[in-house]
Amino acid sequence: MGQQARKRRLPAGSGSSTTGGAMRGQQTQTEEQWGRLLGSELGGQVLTAPPRPLLMRFHFTNIPFPVLKLPATEIPQFVLNKILLLAMASPWILLEKDVFNSQNERLLEIIHVWKTGKKRKNSILCVVVAACRPMQLFLEKVKKADRGDQYKMTDRWPLKDLKLVDGKNINQECLEFELQFDKVYKWTAVSADEKNAFIRCLWKLNRRYLSSSIAFVSIPSCMLEGKQSLQEVGNASAEAGDQAEHSAYQEMTPKETADMLKLMEEYEPIVNNSMAFAEKLSKDLQVLDEANLQAIISSEKQVTLLMGSIDEALAEVAKVEETLQVYDELLGSVKQQMDHIQQGNSLLHQIDSNHEKLMSEILFLTSNLDLSEKHRQVLSQGDLSRPSKVKACIAAAEALSSCMNVQIQPGYRKLQAIAEQLIMFETLKQNFENSFISHITSIFELQGNGQVPSRMQQASELISSTHGPYHDNLLPYTPLMAWLKNANPILFHDLPKVYAWNLSRLYEREIKAFFELARMLLLGRTKECFQEGLDKQVACGSRQHPRFCLADSREEEEDELDRGNVVKMLEQVLRELQPLCIAEQRFIEQFFMLQQDAAAQERLGVTSKGGKDVAFPEKSHWPKTKTELEEQPTQLLSEIFSSLEPELRGFIDTCNKVQQFSCLQVLVTLNDYMFEIQGSSAATSSSFLNVVLSNILLLAKNNFNKCICVLCKEIEEAKVPSRAKGGILPFVSRFEEFVNFSEDVFRWAQQRGELDKAHTKLVGSVFSSINGLASANLKVNTDMVMMENFHHIHCFLYQKKIQCLESKRREAKQRYHEHLERYVTKYLGQPLEKLNHFFEGVKARVAQGVKEEEVSFQLAYSKQELRKVIEKYPGKEVKRALDTLYRKIHKYLSPEENLLPVVWRAMEQKFIQQYQEFENLIQRCYPGSGITMDFTVEDLLNYFISITQSSM
Secondary structure: OHHHHHHHOOOOOOOOOOOHHHHHHHHHHHHHHHHHHHHHHHOOOOOOOOOOOEEEOOEEOOEEOEEEEEOHHHOOHHHHHHHHHHHHHOOHHHHHHHHHOOOOEEEEEEEEEEEOOOOOOOEEEEEEEEOOOOOEEEEEEEEEOOOOOOEEEEEEEEHHHOOEEEOOOOOOOOOEEEEEOOOEEEEEEOOHHHHHHHHHHHHHHHHHHOOOOOEEEOOOHHHHHHHHHHHOOOOHHHHHHHHHHHOOOEEOOHHHHHHHHHHHHHOHHHOOOHHHHHHHHHHHHHHHHHHHHHHHHHOHHHHHHHHHHHHHHHHHHHHHHHHHHHHHHHHHHHHHHHHHHHHHHHHHHHHHHHHHHHHHHHHHHHHHOOOOHHHHHHHHHOOOOOHHHHHHHHHHHHHHHHHHOOOOOHHHHHOHHHHHHHHHHHHHHHHHHHHHHHHHHHHHHHHHOOOOOHHHHHOOOOOOOOOHHHHHHHHHHHHHHHHHHHHOHHHHHHHHHHHHHHHHHHHHHHHHHHHHHHHHHHHOOOHHHHHHHHHHHHHHOOOOOOOOOOOOOOOOOOOOOOHHHHHHHHHHHHHHHHHHHHHHHHHHHHHOOOOOOHHHHHHHHOOOOOOOOOOOOOHHHOOOOHHHOOHHHHHHHHHHOOOHHHHHHHHHHHHHHHOOOHHHHHHHHHHHHHHHHHHOOHHHOOHHHHHHHHHHHHHHHHHHHHHHHHHHHHHHOOOOOOOOOOOOOHHHHHHHHHHHHHHHHOOOOOOOHHHHHHHHHHHHHHHHHHHHHHHOOOOOOHHHHHHHHHHHHHHHHHHHOOHHHHHHHHHHHHHHHHHHHHHHHHHHOOOOHHHHHHHHHHHHHHHOOOOHHHHHHOHHHOHHHHHHHHHOOOHHHHHHHHHHHHHHHHHHOOOOOOOHHHHHHHHHHHHHHHHHHHHHHHHHHOOOOOOOOOOOHHHHHHHHHHHHHHOO
16 A cells, blocks of 8 residues: 555655655656646647646545646646646546435446447446445446536446446556446547546455455456455455545645745746756755665665565554455355345345335225125116206216226226226216206207296286206206216217207397387387288388488477487396396306316316315306307307397387487497496496497497488488578578487486597587578578578587587587678668769779779769769668668568677678778878768668667
């Protein structure tokens, strides 16, 4: 051991007591050894020092090295290169950290290899011992992970299964070797030293723990014996301790560190030149060697005594090793016997474990695949005629499901007893499925053939039918429906369709009777009178727009029904339909397990072990939001209530025919009801009914739009009779009637977007029709008619204060003022007609370029002609003409609008402006002529006041 330690000691600064030449030879030999080791491990790569402080620990083939803790710039390049190579070549720490520490294993030896004859992919074979009793040795193959520097284990073999170790060639050094387990593995080592150390480790463990069960061939005996003689100082457990000791790292002492730093500082000028620095160190070392040699010569006797003591110690060590070898041989048979006993105990324990597992499996199969005779009889008979027998069938079906749902291994099904039991279960299941389906189908058919309750036919108020008794009759079968859904989903899938087909016939009769009664209550007539009234309405409106027949005269003879009757009856119909649809939807969701998770289905399909009845899910377990509902319940309800939407559409048509604008009431009622049910919880609403009402609401909107289109068309196509005396036009009154009615209906509506659009469209048609009067051949003044109607529309819209019609109200006011001015302008020239024509000609000559002072030289517009015209209009004549104009305006203006004072006031202002204009033209065109009119402005004001007072 001492010799080996000296052989592995670092060359620099070791303080050896050999001669100077021997130390230099040892240094050279050690450097060559490092080069061979490094070259074999890393292919002879030489690294440069990294520009950072260096702190390294390394372990290379179990050779301990001290720790160097120095700045990298102060280490010689030669030493630094070798240190870096050794640090990179040592995987021992990484293997222990990444692989073996986590598995509670201790690493004994490693070797870098690759598979012989294949592409070189380096792996590491590791000899490890598990930290458990009895001791277990393994050979594990480790390689680096695909990414990163971590290692992972790929293969693992127990060392006791190793049969042969073949060194391949006994005469010369060879890197190849073979290991034979169940098959032969051929490897190539990276270096011969690693291969020899690895084989020696296997040979030692074979002799110590495996009773020499491994055969070693083609391996030089000198290698094994020489290595063994060096290792016989301890037993195998001591070897494991040596390995742990070798794996530890030794740090430099503070004194060694100080000496190294002092040495580096002393030779700082040449530290960067590694060759000069190494030569200087060699010379200093030679001086030290000579001093050491002289010291040895001077103490020759002490050296002789020391060498003798060493020889005696080696002899004693040899004797101890021989004694230990004898003890190992004596204990070898005992260990073999103990191994046999341990193997026997292990087999007995395995037998007991297998027996327990077998009994457990047998008990599991017999307890879970056993169906009582009582349950078999109940399933075979399939009697569901009474509630007690229904409960017995539920319990039997639950027991059968438990037996058939037992998870057993596929191999057990090949056993005859189990196969027969499973066949019996399947037979019972099929027989009971047929019995249950036949029974439940007969109940569906019986309910579908039911008659409409007599209370609906004889009732004086609107009430809908209830199917609570039908549902109560079917709910006890819900657990069996859940059982059928799990046992045979294909058969279960057809039952909802059968139920929907049968119940749709019953609902069709009930819904038809319900809406027939609603129509009669709406119109307050008998069925015969109701049908006769409908026929008359259709005949009256067959020529044009049968649904919204809007005649010119709106005073037709029709029944004066309360406007709220339509709203009241429609709301009652919707209130009666809602609970009917909700009850049916809840029932099918509960009975057919729609929208329920697997846990809820299992709760419905089984009973408690104590024999208690199955508890149905409460309302809180039903879906709470519309997003949780799937399409299947809605589709099933649409099949059940297939006649609901057509009947509801027919009732809506009846409501629309009750009054001229009943479609507004229908639209508001449906719209508000939809807002109400959308704001309510899902427990009080039906997804199917929401879909139906959405379609009906769309129909109501279409009817409303058609009504507006018909009304717009009637307004646009309205023709005013040529002999009409003016006043408010019929279509304007019609528009006013519609607005009053619609605003009353939409007063409390939650949404009025459709109405605003209709108002805008209608007022546009009204304006268009009024503008069309300009081309009409009327006996009255067109501007007067348009002025009156625009004034009426303006006042009406101002009173209603409809936000969307504010712009139209302002437009009506503007148009009213425009036509008022045009009307006044047209009648302004009648009192002074010739005078008006004369001055119009004067203004025309001035416009043509004649100077104002030269107009009097025109023959037709001379001063004499002006005097003649003025003489024709004395004050009395003007007053008489104004009185005639007043009576004419009073005759044609309608008294409803009371526009006479407004028009007469405008006429007064315009007439005074005209008089002032005439005076101005006389002053400019006839200066100095002294011509004036026979009346003044004050006279005109007196004339107007006198005429106004005389007419009152």
